[in-house]
Amino acid sequence: MIRIWGTYQMSTRFAILVVAMSLTWAACSKENNDSNRLAPSSGKVLCDSDQETGTPYQLEKPFYFPEPAIPADNPLTEEGIQLGKYLFWDKRLSRNNTISCGSCHFPSATFSDDKRKSLGLYGGQTRRNSMALVNLAWNTSFFWDGKARTLEEQLLEPIEDPIEMDHSWREVVEIVGTDVQYQKMFSDAFGSPCVDSVRITYAMAQFIRTMISANSPFDRSFYGSEMLTQSEQRGLELFLAEGGDPNVFPGGQRGGDCFHCHGGSLTLFTDQSFHNNGLDSIFTDLGRAEVNGSPLSEGQFKTPTLRNIALSAPYMHDGRFATLREVIEHYNSGGHISLTLDPLMKFQGVGLGLSDQDIDDLIAFLESLTDEEFVNNPDFQDPH
Secondary structure (H helix, E strand, C coil): CEEEECCCCCCHHHHHHHHHCCCCCCCCCCCCCCCCCCCCCCCCCCCCCCCCCCCECCEEEECCCCCCCCCCCCCCEHHHHHHHHHHHCCHHHCCCCCCCHHHCCEHHHCCECCCCCCECCCCCECCCCCCCCCCHHHCCCECCCCCECCHHHHHHHHHHCCCCCCCCHHHHHHHHHCCHHHHHHHHHHHCCCCCCHHHHHHHHHHHHHCCCCCCCHHHHHHCCCCCCCHHHHHHHHHHCCCCCCCCCCCCCCCCCCCHHHHCHHHCCCCCCCEECCCCCCCCCCCECHHHHCCHHHCCEEECCCCCCHHHCCCECCCCCECCHHHHHHHHHHCCCCCCCCCCCCCCCCCCCCCCHHHHHHHHHHHHCCCCHHHHCCHHHCCCC
């Protein structure tokens, strides 16, 4: 069930601008061959997926957000979310009991990592920067290259990754399944104490889908009654404006040219798509092409949300930029030319021509997307 969040009335500005713009082992005997469930690589699914149990959870959806993508076979329940929260923060899911999912996605960094690449349980670096866990109930793909179609599928991978948690699902299921507290929690959430990788990932996915951020100064201003500062407002206008000198580029508006990929109707601040944004001319990471095999996708990565972007440094898939100013200066330069450079990167070799004041105002706007209530929400903190 979904409950609309917020009672603000939409402003005239809003109306105008929106137009503009998986396991194996468990103490269970019943098998389930439901094709909708994601069997782990190390064995078959053991638990029954047809149990209807748990208290339906009402997701508090901001009224101006689109409908979220909640899978029919994993509805939100209060018990499932609570179980998922405990699992998300449980370090026993790693082989040496030193890291949890929350170790690379912690609250103060809007559930991302403040390192260019996260450190695994043996000190090795992950391949890419940890993406922020923000408003994932609306995501249409996961990972920088989009290789996971669902959040449940994404959550299968870190457990067995040799750098991240280096565990086997068989051992994780045994650890969780023999824990007395978890036995009760699984019964409450899924109707029996049976544990498999599917139930573990389903519970964590339920928890993560409740992590909604939509109470930033921007939200309170744009969808409510507060006011942006003059600098924030000008930054918004630059964000929504086409780039380029109108005397040189027809239709140019001397803007930041940001809204094409990050507009998202000023709700999600991502187009959920993949772009080569001119970071490199020669690719050491092929990005989306590793998934679909197309040379045309080389160097493409998923557009991240800009919500809480001021908290999620460093930036890009490899964390190469330490500050928002560096990010904007990259775009202001026009980016690096390559065969797969996105057509939206229209100013290579020329640049956007943003002034220092323009950049300051854009940063002010991006900082207005910071939701302190979200990062401090006790519902998302470590319960152990």
